[in-house]
Amino acid sequence: MIIEISNLVKRFGKHTVLDGVSLSVEPGEVLVIFGPSGSGKSTLLRCINGLEGANGGKIVVDGIGLDHNKEHIRQVRAECGMVFQQFNLFPHLSVLENICLPQRAVRKRNPEEAQAVAKKLLERVGLLEKKDAFPAQLSGGQQQRVAIARALAMNPKIMLFDEPTSALDPEMIGEVLDVMKKLAKEGMTMLVVTHEMGFAREVAKRLIFLEQGKIVEEGRPEEILICPKSKRTAEFLGRVL
């Protein structure tokens, strides 16, 4: 297991966002997490790479336990690439620098090495010709593809996607999903929070329905999408499909 979560609890003040979530992920698995807003999906992803500290339970990522040790948290983060809803590219850096700077700072690569990696990845997401542009000069879809390239440049073992297409205009969703599908086929371990059920059906090995901080149902996409066991899952799917 590359990710092992047991009985994870996260509270914001009095509000319990994650209420005893347990989950194991195999290497190469593509997991889609869906559920109504406020169900804790994003918080779950953010706990896995230590952006949120848990209030209870245990998380082990690639053999490293997430505790209060800052060095452990950093090691886990370097193994988990994260893609955000709002892209979060660095606006003061060119596309190429967005991808090179973290490699130099965290992976200690020299500038030539970092550039070579960055160019290869930009080619992979189809944006090599934009390498000298600044983020604000790109469309949302292009920004998100750069953000994926930036995360991949750190050679993560796991990729976390937090609603990667929710902030995009409909015509740009496809280009981002295509990059993600390619990544899934190459065997990347992926945890994806999304409501793109077409994507889920095509590439997910497992679907998880989260509601009020609890896993209500999980299973293979064809099981859950076609005949969900829980009434709540069925209702929710009825609204998003």
Place this chain on the structure above:
Amino acid sequence: MGAQLLILESDWLAGQLKVLWQILLYLLPVVPVTIELTLLSFGLAILLGIFVGIARISHHPLIEKSSKAYVDILRGVPLLVQIFFIYFGLGKVLHLSSFVAGVLAIGIGYSAYLAETVRGGIQSIPKGQYEAALSLGMTRAQMMRYIILPQSLRLVVPPMANDFIACLKDTSLVSVIGMRELTRAGREFYSQYFVDFQTWLVVGLLYLALTLGLSRLVVWMERKFKVHGLGEKST
């Protein structure tokens, strides 16, 4: 009669212009001192201000509290009093010249204002930037150095420019500890020749020329350091 008055008036005007010219010639060589005072003390203020500004948002309660006290005290005590304090207090112990004492006093005094400006700049960077940097595995120090500070320092150029202009004007306060800068030189001229209005008019115009020149420079800098999409909240 009428013609005579006209001649008298033009004589008077010529005389006045000559006086102003003399004052200008007397004061111009001192202008570099005021500029030097401003640049050195503001440079010190920026260095201290960045440092204290970062301390202001520290999670460590002792660092946060003491930096807040630093800012509150320095902003709550008149700069003139701070200048006296440093020159007559610290200065007498350490044998500081009035120039060094002046630079220290203004630099430290203004660092409190700059710290607040820097803090505002840092806090206006969206949370997503912090999260992106951390999620890539950067340390907090790397995140501040490569991601947060470069963006916030560009954002604070305009408010800092206001502080800079105020700082230039406040260098006139060091005249009270015997530093011979523009205001002090103006007083010298006045006490030698007893032309009050004209002297202070020229002194005022020289400050005005300096501050207007600076504002121009700032507009140019803002254009040069402008970054696409920076400061606009990402949607």
